Amino acid sequence: MSDAVDAVTAQWNRERPDIDVWPMGIVGRLSRLSILFERELKEFFARHGLERFEFDVLATLRRSGAPYELTAGALLKAAMVTSGAITNRIDRMEAKGLVERVRDGGDRRSVRIRLTPRGLEIVDGLVGPHVDNEARLLAALGPAERDQLAGLLRVLLESMGDTSLT
Amino acid sequence: MSDAVDAVTAQWNRERPDIDVWPMGIVGRLSRLSILFERELKEFFARHGLERFEFDVLATLRRSGAPYELTAGALLKAAMVTSGAITNRIDRMEAKGLVERVRDGGDRRSVRIRLTPRGLEIVDGLVGPHVDNEARLLAALGPAERDQLAGLLRVLLESMGDTSLT
C-alpha cells in the first residue's frame, strides 16, 4: 500500500534523482498525521462541549494530582505555547468556571491555576472516553507495533531535548 | 531514558490507575515532535529568507514537474489548509514574484499557479539543504530504525485515508 507521502517522494525521485529525500518519509508523515489527529480530537471534544485547549489544561492539572493546581508557567510549558496564549486560555476558562486563579503563595509573581470542582468533574468523566478515542485512531497497529512506534518516537523526542515538564 | 511523555503517563498511572493511557504514548509524542520539528524548520527557512509556507508551495509545484503549475485546489490539499489560506498565501507569493496565476485553461473556474523562474531557482537551490536539515533532526535514528518508523507511520496515514494528493 501507499500513502500521500509515498506520492511525494516518488515525485521528488523523478524530478531530482540526485537527492535522497528519505527524511521526508518521516517528517512529512509526522506532520500530516499530527494535523489529521488534531482534527479528530477537536471533533471529539466539540461533541462533548469542550475546546481542544480546555481539555488540555484540565488534563494537565488533573494528572498533577491534588490539589490540582499548577503555575501558569508550568501550564505553558506543558502546552508548548507562549505566555500570551496561556493568559488568554486561563482567562476564558476562569470565566467558564473550569479553573480559578489563586494568588496567596509565597512568590507573588507566580499565579497558581486550580481546577474547580466543576473542572475536576468534567475532566474525570472525559479522560476515559478520550483515551478510547485515541485508541480508535491507532487501531491499525498491533500491540507490538504500538510499542515499537512509541519507542522510536521517544528516541526522537529525547534527542530534541524534550524531557520533563516540571 | 525517558522523555516528557513518559512523565505524563506516569502521572496518569498514579492518579487514574483504572485507565490504561497507552495511546498517549503515541499521540502525545507525535504532537510534541511535530511542534518541535515545525519550529526547527521555521528557523531554517527564516535563515534563508523564506516563510515556511512559501517553501511548501514552491516545493509542491517543483515536484509536480514541468511546467511547474498546479491548481489552487491541488495546493490546498497538499498543504492541508482551507481555501481562504491558500488564496492568501498565493496573493503574497505572487506579490513577491515567486509564483504567478495563469487563467487561460479550459475550465475558467480554476486558476493555475505557476512557478516563476525566480521561484524555481530558489526552490531548486534549497531542496538539498532542506533535506539535509531534516536528516539532522533524525540523526538519533539508525538506518533500520528510520525505515521501521516510516513504515509504521505509513500504516497510520493510510488508515486515516490519507492517500494521493492529486
Place this chain on the structure above:
DNA sequence: ATTGATAATCTCAACGTTGAGATGACACCA
C-alpha cells in the same frame, strides 16, 4: 435553451497565537 446541482476560487469577519515589551516581585551583592 433552461433549470438545478456541483465545483473552484475568492472574500471577509471572527478568532487565537505570537512576540515584544511592560509590570511587579524576588534574590543577591555591595
Place this chain on the structure above:
DNA sequence: TGGTGTCATCTCAACGTTGAGATTATCAAT
C-alpha cells in the same frame, strides 16, 4: 538599603487561519 539582574505573568498589536458565504463557471438532464 540600594542597585542590578532575573523571573513570572500580563498586555497588546500584528498576523494567519478558519469557516461561512458570495461569485462565477461547468455539467447533466430535460
